[in-house]
Amino acid sequence: MTTYDSGIQFIAHGDQQKFRKALITGLGRSGTSAVASIFHHIGFFLGTEANAPIYEDILLRTALSEGRIEDILSSLSHDSERYPLFAWKDPKLFSDTASTLIESLNNDWLLVLVFRDPVAIALRRVYQENAAFLHYLDRAVHFQNKLARFANKSNKPLLLISYEKLLTQPERVIKGILEFIDYKAEQNVDVIDVQNKIRMDKENYKSHAARKIN
Numbered sequence: 649m650t651t652y653d654s655g656i657q658f659i660a661h662g663d664q665q666k667f668r669k670a671l672i673t674g675l676g677r678s679g680t681s682a683v684a685s686i687f688h689h690i691g692f693f694l695g696t697e698a699n700a701p702i703y704e705d706i707l708l709r710t711a712l713s714e715g716r717i718e719d720i721l722s723s724l725s726h727d728s729e730r731y732p733l734f735a736w737k738d739p740k741l742f743s744d745t746a747s748t749l750i751e752s753l754n755n756d757w758l759l760v761l762v763f764r765d766p767v768a769i770a771l772r773r774v775y776q777e778n779a780a781f782l783h784y785l786d787r788a789v790h791f792q793n794k795l796a797r798f799a800n801k802s803n804k805p806l807l808l809i810s811y812e813k814l815l816t817q818p819e820r821v822i823k824g825i826l827e828f829i830d831y832k833a834e835q836n837v838d839v840i841d842v843q844n845k846i847r848m849d850k851e852n853y854k855s856h857a858a859r860k861i862n
Contacts, residue, residue, distance in 0.1 A: 655813020656824040659799075659806040666830035667758035667805070669728045671750060673741035674762030675791050677772040679811030683762050684737035685849040686822055689842045691835065693731040701853040703737050712740055717749050724753075732832065735760075742798040750804060758828060759804040764811040766792055818843050 658665070670687060674680045684703035688694055695705030711719045728734045740746055742761075750759065766788035773784040799806055807828060814821045822839050831837075 653813075654824055655810035655817060655821050657806075657808040658828060659808070661803055661805050662755045664756060664805065665828060667756065667828055668733050668830040669756060670735040670758040670760050670807075671741055671804075672735055672737035672760040672762070673739055673746075674795060674811075675764070675769055675788060676739045677769050677776075678739075678764040679762045679809075679814060680737055680739055681853055682811065682814060682846060682850060683760060683809055684735070685846040686825060686842060687733075687735045687737075687760075689845045690733075690822075690826065690829065690837050691831075692733040692735040693727065694735050694737060695727070698737070701849040705736060705738070708736060709738055709740070712738065712743075712746060712749075715745055717745075720749060721752070733829070742795050747798060747802075751802070753804070755803070755805060757804060758807055759802060760807045760809065761795060761799055762809050762811055763792065763795070818846070 670692065672680055672684050672687065674683075681702050681704075684694060684698075685701065688700070688703060694703050695708060697706040697708075698704055708720060708723060711723070724734075724736065738746075741750065750757075766785060769788040770781055770785040773779050773788075774781050799808065807825070809821065809825075819839055822842055826837060826839075
């Protein structure tokens with residue numbers, strides 16, 4: 649699933665190409681929640697405190713913001729052993745603190761990076777925060793470049809996803825993600841059902857964002 653218009657690019661950094669552990673990151677407002685929704689609905693556990701439609705584990709986010717790396721590593725080890733499929737989603741995972749943590753993990757973790765049009769990201773900020781458009785456009789471009797540099801330096805297997813392609817061709821993107829998931833023989837995924845569920849999550853996300861504004 650690496651054709652020119654697929655919206656997905658896999659970079660191996662090793663022999664393994666099927667994964668049961670994933671880390672999902674990207675800029676805020678870039679579609680990381682939508683991608684996390686896919687992982688949730690295809691069977692991944694995203695954390696005890698990772699609730700729809702955001703899917704961010706509050707406990708892990710707090711530990712990350714406080715720099716408690718050993719606590720995070722312990723939690724990741726516990727959950728990835730307990731659950732057949734496990735993922736952690738957080739836009740802060742390409743921060744300097746988190747990048748050190750990620751590079752200490754084994755290469756059986758798939759690093760999922762979500763990219764979105766910077767104009768769309770800036771417009772979301774303007775809508776939600778009544779902010780200056782050009783200011784947030786500059787920030788979006790800056791952090792997109794940082795995310796790209798993070799990908800370029802990483803030694804982890806990478807799955808890069810275009811949020812725009814997810815919006816216009818969700819079935820193709822979902823099937824593309826499934827190509828890299830280490831399912832057991834008895835597991836089966838209904839792609840159309842997943843597509844419907846992420847659509848519902850998206851509507852709930854919009855309602856959640858509207859409540860924050862009001």
